[in-house]
Amino acid sequence: MPYVNIKITREGATAEQKATLIRKVTELLRDELGKNPSTTVVVIDEVDTDNWGIGGESVTVRRKRGS
Amino acid sequence: MPYVNIKITREGATAEQKATLIRKVTELLRDELGKNPSTTVVVIDEVDTDNWGIGGESVTVRRKRGS
Amino acid sequence: MPYVNIKITREGATAEQKATLIRKVTELLRDELGKNPSTTVVVIDEVDTDNWGIGGESVTVRRKRGS
């Protein structure tokens, strides 16, 4: 019955990569905590790099600086 | 003073349907818990079917299989 | 398949009130958007009044002021 929300920057993850992530996170919750896959919900949010900050800077700025 | 976040797959909900949902959820919190509508916030997130998983599969894949 | 998160201040909502809220929100999404109740997830978070702010003040402070 778990609900998993994964937030990543929007930088080209493919539908295949996201499908794999959904499958493997669901399996992980079944294997480690015995959670039922049929009611496990996974939602992936892709966030623009202007809208994601770490260390007080947006990812857009960090990418330009080469970080 | 409640905050309600509703996540649904992006599959054509209209502005009218979303306005109705906002109104009725707000009324429900007033009627059941006595919450003040004027400070009740509702945010609807529409999520691409590639980014929503249930049962270990994306909704895109489930729709193709006819589930 | 919707996911609904309802945040309210922790001020004595009963198990019965929360069960009613879960049922009626689920019915609302079925009636307004045709969503399948069997995969509709509702999570209620009850938040201490020290940890909820509106208008720049915590709810604890507002309650003391009589707001």
Added chain:
Amino acid sequence: MPYVNIKITREGATAEQKATLIRKVTELLRDELGKNPSTTVVVIDEVDTDNWGIGGESVTVRRKRGS
């Protein structure tokens, strides 16, 4: 190590304004709670006015009414 999620209506915030917001929220958590900026994450979500409700109405409707 904080995680901050800021949701605002999508009404033209610029990359510069969002970068300033990220910086200042990160500084606030350092100054008030001693949190380490290097692991402080800020995510800004911009939400369509059709999808944001307050007082039982969408922001789109409120804007039209002049509220």
Added chain:
Amino acid sequence: MPYVNIKITREGATAEQKATLIRKVTELLRDELGKNPSTTVVVIDEVDTDNWGIGGESVTVRRKRGS
């Protein structure tokens, strides 16, 4: 740089199980999407069964019915 929020019902997950979940989700994001583990944040929320609904019922009620 991902942020992962895992919500589960509060039903006795141990610190060891949660530590394993944190480690494996972080590895999964590194392996599938090339995400940097050092800035991957995982937050686990444990939710009372009265506060979690699926199929229009709280988990407390479902457990009593033997579902």
Added chain:
Amino acid sequence: MPYVNIKITREGATAEQKATLIRKVTELLRDELGKNPSTTVVVIDEVDTDNWGIGGESVTVRRKRGS
């Protein structure tokens, strides 16, 4: 009309510190983006150190290691 959710580890933030945080975040959104304080909502979640991971480890484990 913004909604801000601040997640921090549960490590003794006082009611006064949280009240200050609520006030200053609300002022920041007014000053930088012109947002109306009266409808700005701030919710602070305090998370057990067993339930917060960064770098693939729980904060409990990191604290023991002296990180």
